[in-house]
Amino acid sequence: MPDLIHDGDSAAAVSSLRSAVMLLGRRLKHQRVDESLSPTEMSVLGTLARCGSATPGELARKEHVQPPSMTRIVALLEAKGLVRLEPHPDDRRQKMVSRTEQAEAMLAESRSKRNAWLANLAEGLDEDEWEKLRAAAPVLEKLAHL
Amino acid sequence: MPDLIHDGDSAAAVSSLRSAVMLLGRRLKHQRVDESLSPTEMSVLGTLARCGSATPGELARKEHVQPPSMTRIVALLEAKGLVRLEPHPDDRRQKMVSRTEQAEAMLAESRSKRNAWLANLAEGLDEDEWEKLRAAAPVLEKLAHL
DNA sequence: GTAACTCATTAGCAATGCTAAATACCAGTC
DNA sequence: GACTGGTATTTAGCATTGCTAATGAGTTAC
Numbered sequence: 001m002p003d004l005i006h007d008g009d010s011a012a013a014v015s016s017l018r019s020a021v022m023l024l025g026r027r028l029k030h031q032r033v034d035e036s037l038s039p040t041e042m043s044v045l046g047t048l049a050r051c052g053s054a055t056p057g058e059l060a061r062k063e064h065v066q067p068p069s070m071t072r073i074v075a076l077l078e079a080k081g082l083v084r085l086e087p088h089p090d091d092r093r094q095k096m097v098s099r100t101e102q103a104e105a106m107l108a109e110s111r112s113k114r115n116a117w118l119a120n121l122a123e124g125l126d127e128d129e130w131e132k133l134r135a136a137a138p139v140l141e142k143l144a145h146l
Numbered sequence: 147m148p149d150l151i152h153d154g155d156s157a158a159a160v161s162s163l164r165s166a167v168m169l170l171g172r173r174l175k176h177q178r179v180d181e182s183l184s185p186t187e188m189s190v191l192g193t194l195a196r197c198g199s200a201t202p203g204e205l206a207r208k209e210h211v212q213p214p215s216m217t218r219i220v221a222l223l224e225a226k227g228l229v230r231l232e233p234h235p236d237d238r239r240q241k242m243v244s245r246t247e248q249a250e251a252m253l254a255e256s257r258s259k260r261n262a263w264l265a266n267l268a269e270g271l272d273e274d275e276w277e278k279l280r281a282a283a284p285v286l287e288k289l290a291h292l
Numbered sequence: 293g294t295a296a297c298t299c300a301t302t303a304g305c306a307a308t309g310c311t312a313a314a315t316a317c318c319a320g321t322c
Numbered sequence: 323g324a325c326t327g328g329t330a331t332t333t334a335g336c337a338t339t340g341c342t343a344a345t346g347a348g349t350t351a352c
Contacts, residue, residue, distance in 0.1 A: 009280070010280060011261050013283040014261045014283075015260070017279070017286065019189070020287040020289070021167050023189070024290040028164060028168055038307075038308070055330080057331075064173055065308095065310095066310060066311080067330075068309090068312095068332070068333080069308075072309095088330095091329095091330080092318085093316060093318070121289060122289060125289060130156075132281045133286065135281070136278045136281065137159040139275045140170065140279065141162050141163075141166040143268060143270070143279070144166040144169040144173070186340090202301095203300075211339095212341060213300065214302080215340055217302085218301095238349085239347065241299095
């Protein structure tokens with residue numbers, strides 16, 4: 001790993017990444033597939049889709065949100081019938097949160113809409129640019145979870 | 147440009163990009179260099195650094211925010227001594243917003259702190275991964291501004 | 293000169309995050 | 323068994339930051 005702080009090119013890349021990620025993130029927030037679902041709620045459903053089920057505390061850590069915030073998010077999702085809450089098998093303080101079939105269907109439907117928006121935006125890129133972005137996507141995802 | 151929506155790999159990349167950008171964006175929000183400055187305020191200063199000066203309306207469009215929101219942001223920045231407001235030369239409805247020397251200094255100082263945080267996170271990547279990310283950074287920036 | 297438009301602002305609201313404190317539970321120690 | 327300290331979740335209240343609708347000032351086209 002080069003010295004990211006003192007290598008000029010890398011410093012420029014880091015700065016570029018930051019502003020791009022923040023701006024793109026703000027624009028993505030507006031592209032809700034389901035108007036009644038916030039970005040974080042969507043993200044939680046996505047996490048549950050990957051992990052199967054988790055406790056509120058685990059979800060809060062994974063989403064980088066404080067536990068009280070996750071409490072509200074989970075409550076909203078439950079009210080919408082998108083997650084199910086069950087008692088934790090070993091620890092009665094905790095709960096197990098898992099998604100419902102309804103959430104499954106919504107995720108599938110929304111995924112195509114989301115992809116369409118971003119893909120449409122990406123039409124403004126040429127072949128070469130898109131190739132670079134595609135190569136970097138898994139890396140960016142890894143970075144986001146580090 | 148390939149058919150981004152129906153090509154499986156590209157669809158996966160798009161989906162991956164979206165979640166990564168949103169999560170990383172949320173984490174970046176917490177890495178404020180000046181605790182009293184919101185991410186959007188920072189972004190406005192960055193835009194002013196690139197553009198020199200602009201009207202509130204132009205800033206709102208560039209930041210993908212509604213005009214009333216920009217009014218408040220500009221007012222807060224002015225109260226902090228980070229931007230200056232001058233009458234528009236041609237149109238008395240509009241104002242020209244430009245950054246102060248204080249903003250300049252703050253941007254420079256904060257840039258290094260921001261870079262340090264992201265660079266530190268990127269230490270978890272190997273050489274090859276970082277190379278991909280660096281290649282994609284300008285593309286991501288272009289995409290965000292499309 | 294007036295009608296229609298545009299820019300910025302004000303007022304009020306909604307969403308979404310936070311901290312501090314309360315509640316329920318677990319685990320180790322006397 | 324009861325006590326003490328620690329952890330998970332929730333409740334209550336607050337701050338931030340975005341929005342829409344409506345207002346006021348200024349411009350432009352007819």
